[in-house]
Amino acid sequence: MGLNILVAPDKFKGSLTAEEAVDAIRLGIERCYPSARIDPVPLADGGEGTASLLTRATNGRFFSQIVQDPLGRPVEASYGLSGDGQTAFIEMAQASGLYRLAPGERNPLLTSTYGTGQLIAAALAQGVDTIVLGIGGSATNDGGTGLAAALGYRFRNEAGELLNPTGGRLAEIAHIEAESILPQLRNVQIRVACDVDNPLCGPTGAAAIYGPQKGANSAMVERLDQGLRHLAQVVERDLGITSADEPGSGAAGGTGFGARVFLGAELTSGFSLVSTYLRLADRIRQANLVITGEGSLDEQTLSGKLIGGLTRLARRDQVPVIAFCGRLDLTPGQVKTLGLAGAYAITPAGLPFHEAVRRAPELLTATTVQVIQSHFSELNA
Numbered sequence: 001m002g003l004n005i006l007v008a009p010d011k012f013k014g015s016l017t018a019e020e021a022v023d024a025i026r027l028g029i030e031r032c033y034p035s036a037r038i039d040p041v042p043l044a045d046g047g048e049g050t051a052s053l054l055t056r057a058t059n060g061r062f063f064s065q066i067v068q069d070p071l072g073r074p075v076e077a078s079y080g081l082s083g084d085g086q087t088a089f090i091e092m093a094q095a096s097g098l099y100r101l102a103p104g105e106r107n108p109l110l111t112s113t114y115g116t117g118q119l120i121a122a123a124l125a126q127g128v129d130t131i132v133l134g135i136g137g138s139a140t141n142d143g144g145t146g147l148a149a150a151l152g153y154r155f156r157n158e159a160g161e162l163l164n165p166t167g168g169r170l171a172e173i174a175h176i177e178a179e180s181i182l183p184q185l186r187n188v189q190i191r192v193a194c195d196v197d198n199p200l201c202g203p204t205g206a207a208a209i210y211g212p213q214k215g216a217n218s219a220m221v222e223r224l225d226q227g228l229r230h231l232a233q234v235v236e237r238d239l240g241i242t243s244a245d246e247p248g249s250g251a252a253g254g255t256g257f258g259a260r261v262f263l264g265a266e267l268t269s270g271f272s273l274v275s276t277y278l279r280l281a282d283r284i285r286q287a288n289l290v291i292t293g294e295g296s297l298d299e300q301t302l303s304g305k306l307i308g309g310l311t312r313l314a315r316r317d318q319v320p321v322i323a324f325c326g327r328l329d330l331t332p333g334q335v336k337t338l339g340l341a342g343a344y345a346i347t348p349a350g351l352p353f354h355e356a357v358r359r360a361p362e363l364l365t366a367t368t369v370q371v372i373q374s375h376f377s378e379l380n381a
Contacts, residue, residue, distance in 0.1 A: 002035065002036070002037060003033050003035070003036040003037065003288065003289075004036070004037045004039070004286055004287045004288055004289075005029055005036055005037070005038050005039070005287060005288075005289045005290075005291060006039045006041060006283055006284055006286075006287040006289070006290045006291070007022050007025045007026055007029070007038055007039065007040050007041065007291050008041040008042070008043050008280070008290060008291070008292050008310060009021040009022060009025065009042065009043060009291070009292050009293040009294065009324070010043050010044065010045065010292070010293065010294040010306050010307075011044070011049060011294070011295070012293065012294060012295040012325075012326055012360060012364075013294070013295040013296075014295065014357060015295065015326065015356070015357040015360040016360050016361065016364070017042070017049070018042030018043055018044060018049065018053065019042045020361060021042070021293060021324075021364060022040045022041075022042050023361070024360075024361045024362075024364035024365045024368070025291055025293070025324070025364060025365070025368050026038050026040060027365045027368075028364070028365040028366070028367070028368025028369045028372070029291075029368060029372065031365075031369050032368075032369055032372045032373055033372075039283055039286070039287065041278055041280065041283060043274060043278075043292070043306060043310075044270070044274060044306075045195065045270045045271050045274065045304070045305050045306040046134050046136070046193030046194070046195060046269070046270015046271065046273060046274065046305075047134060047136040047137070047193075047270065048091070048093065048134075048136060048137060050089070050091065050132075050134045050193060050270065050273075050274060051079065051080050051089035051090055051091040051094075051132070051134060052080065052089075053274070054080065054082075054089045054132065054274065054277050054278075055080025055081070055082070055089050057277060057278055058082035058083050058084070058087065058277065059082075059083035060080050060081050060082040060083050060089070061080070061081055061083075062078050062079070062080050062081075063078060063079055063080075063081060063122070063126075064076050064077070064078050065077055065078070065079070065118065065119060065122045067095045067114075067115035067116075067118040067119055068095065068112070068114045068115040068118065069095065069096070069100045069101075069115055070095075070096050070097075070098075070100055070101060070111035070112060070113075070115070070138075070139040070140055071101065071105065071110060071111060071112075072112065072114070075095070075100065075115070077094040077095045077115065077119055078094060079091075079094065079119050079122065079123055081123070081126060081128070085126065085127070085128070086128055086129050086130060087128060087129075087130040087131070087132060088120075088123035088126065088128045088130070088131045088132070089132050089134075090116070090119050090120060090123060090131060090132070090133050090134070091133075091134045091136075091137075092113070092116045092133065092134060092135045092136070092137070092138050092252060092255065093134075093136060093137035093138065094116075094119065095113075095115030095116045095118065095119055096111070096112070096113045096114075096115050096116045096138050096139060096140050096146075096147075097137045097138060097139060098137055098138065098139040098213075098214060099137065100139060101139050105215075106139065106214055106215025107214075107215045107216075107220075108139070108140060108141035108142075108167045108168075108207075108211055108214045108215060108216050108220070108224060108253060109141075109166065109167050109168030109216075109220055109223065109224065110166055110167070110168060111139045111140045111141070111142065111166060111167060111214070112140060112142050112145075112146030112164070112165065112166045112167075113138070113140045113142055113144055113145070113146035113147040113253075113255055113258070114146035114147065114149060114150045114164075115146075115150075116133075116146070116147045116150075116255075117146060117147030117148065117149065117150025117151050118150045120133070120147065120150070120151060120190075120263075121150060121151055121182060124182055124184040124185065124188060125184075127184075128188060129187070129188055129189065130188065130189045130190075130191065131188055131189070131190045131191070132191050132193065132273060132277075133190060133191070133192045133193065133259065133265070134192075134193045134270065135192055135193065135194060135251055135252035135255050135256065135259070136193075136252070138214075138252040138253050138255060139214055140167065140214070140252070140253040140255070141167035141206060141207055141210070141211055141214060141216070141224045141228075141253035141254060142165055142166055142167045142170065142253060142254065142258075143167075143170060143200070143206075143227075143228050143231045143232075143253070143254035143255070143257055143258050144254060144255040144256075144257060144258010144259055144261075144262055144263075145165035145170065145173070145231065145258060145262075146165055146166065147255070147258060147262070148165075148258060148262035148263075149164065149165060151181055151182050151185055151262070151263075152178075152180040152181035152182050152185075153176060153177065153178055153180075153181055153262060154176070154177040154179075154180060155173050155175075155176055155177075156173070156174060156175045156176075156177070157172045157173070157174050158172075158174045160175075167224050167227060167253065168223065168224075168227070169227075170224075170227030170228060170230055170231045171223075171226060171227045171230050173230065173231060173234050174234070175234070175238060176234055176235065176238040176239060177238075178238075178239065185263065189266075190259065190263045190264065190265035190266070191265065191266050191268055191273060192248075192256065192259045192265045192266065192267045192268065193268065193269070193270035193273050193274075194248045194251045194252075194256055194267040194268065194269075194270070195269055195270050195271075195305050196248060196250070196251045196256075197247035197248055198210075198247075198248070198249070198250030198251060199244060199245045199246070199247070199249055199250050200228050200229075200232055200243075200244040200245070200249040200250050200254050200256075200257045201225055201228050201229045201232065201244060201250075202225070204250070205225060205228065205250045206224075206225075206228060206249075206250035206251070206252075206253050206254040206257075207221045207222075207224035207225040207228060207253075208221055208225060209250065210250075210252075210253060211224055211253075214253070228244075228254050228257075229244075231254075232244035232257070235261050239261060241260070241261045243257055243260045243261050244257060246260065247267075248267040251267075269305055269309075270305060271305040271306050271309040271310075272305075272309070275309060275313065280310075280313060281313050281316075284310075284313050284314050284317060284319055285317050285319075287319055288319060288320075289319065289320055289321075289322070290310065290314050290319055290320070290321040290322070291321075291322055291323075291324070291368070292306075292307055292310055292321060292322070292323045292324075293323050293324035293325055293364075294306070294307070294323070294325055295325065295326045295327070296325055296326060296327045296329065297323060297325040297327070297328050297329065297330050297335075297343050298327070298329040298330065299329070299330075301330065301338065302330075302334060302337065302338065307321075307323060307338060307340070308338060308339070311338060311339030311340060312339065314339070315339055320341035321339065321340055321341060322340060322341050322342045322343070322344065322371065322375075323338075323340050323342075323343045323344070324343075324344050324345075324346055324364060324367055324368070324371075325343065325344070325345055325346070326345065326346060326347050326356060326360070327345060327347065328343055328344070328345040330343060342371070342375060344367055344371050345367075346360070346363040346364050346366075346367040347363060348363075
């Protein structure tokens with residue numbers, strides 16, 4: 001076959017979106033081999049940008065909705081709908097993200113996932129049969145009770161009064177009622193992109209691990225953890241579901257737990273979701289080189305899902321994978337362990353960071369030319 005190259009990078013955080021990285025790499029390939037067939041596939045791992053990527057990949061459309069931010073203020077948030085209208089792509093951060101709050105506003109005792117529930121309700125009104133929900137970047141620690149309330153669950157205190165649940169009010173929940181949930185919720189499949197394995201409570205739970213970055217001090221962490229533990233007990237009694245100790249239940253301030261018990265959701269790897277919708281295995285099979293990349297290749301990359309997942313798929317068909325990055329902090333042995341045929345930094349030694357960011361597109365293009373001409377010219381033989 002001719003020269004077929006799959007270009008499938010993640011974003012280079014702080015300098016290039018995945019789409020911009022694709023364009024820069026494509027330009028480099030075309031300078032070497034104008035006749036090469038290039039399959040452009042910008043990637044994400046289930047985190048920021050995943051909903052947008054999957055919406056575009058399925059020839060879908062974007063919709064805006066006025067929802068509540070983590071503190072209950074009205075904001076405009078968006079979600080995607082696939083071209084066939086059957087799947088909605090939602091990012092929790094759109095409504096309930098930490099970026100919605102000023103540093104002084106961060107307080108997981110006060111924040112809620114209610115706005116994310118409003119986005120889910122809007123998608124259900126479109127008649128979808130599947131929802132893909134990314135839960136990264138949240139400002140919340142309410143166990144998913146806020147989003148459940150937006151979908152018709154009712155949370156009552158001992159006096160029978162309705163609660164507007166937040167992280168700090170979980171201990172007040174005495175009863176959970178499911179009789180008024182949106183009927184569409186019973187007939188939709190919800191798949192949650194989740195790549196952490198934290199349980200709901202305890203020293204590796206939602207509050208202890210992620211609470212401090214959301215504004216919690218040690219006393220608040222203890223209160224939040226006790227609230228989540230209490231929530232799990234009420235859920236087990238009233239809904240008959242035990243899920244607190246399952247891997248991923250502690251994700252996004254306990255939204256992993258809430259998605260399971262209130263939405264009947266399945267938690268799965270973000271890369272697995274993305275690769276399925278993008279038909280990545282089939283596209284790799286038709287390539288004789290895969291080019292990927294991200295901002296930094298380091299120790300975190302070794303336990304990350306995206307590049308490792310990509311190389312595992314490529315290994316089945318013996319297709320080489322190379323990676324470009326802004327910063328390379330792996331040994332040759334670690335590069336090999338990742339399954340890469342090569343890893344290349346695009347930033348020249350001594351170049352100031354701000355200059356590297358500004359010149360990122362041209363640096364990525366130039367490195368692509370250099371590497372392909374030096375190491376992979378045999379592919380066009």
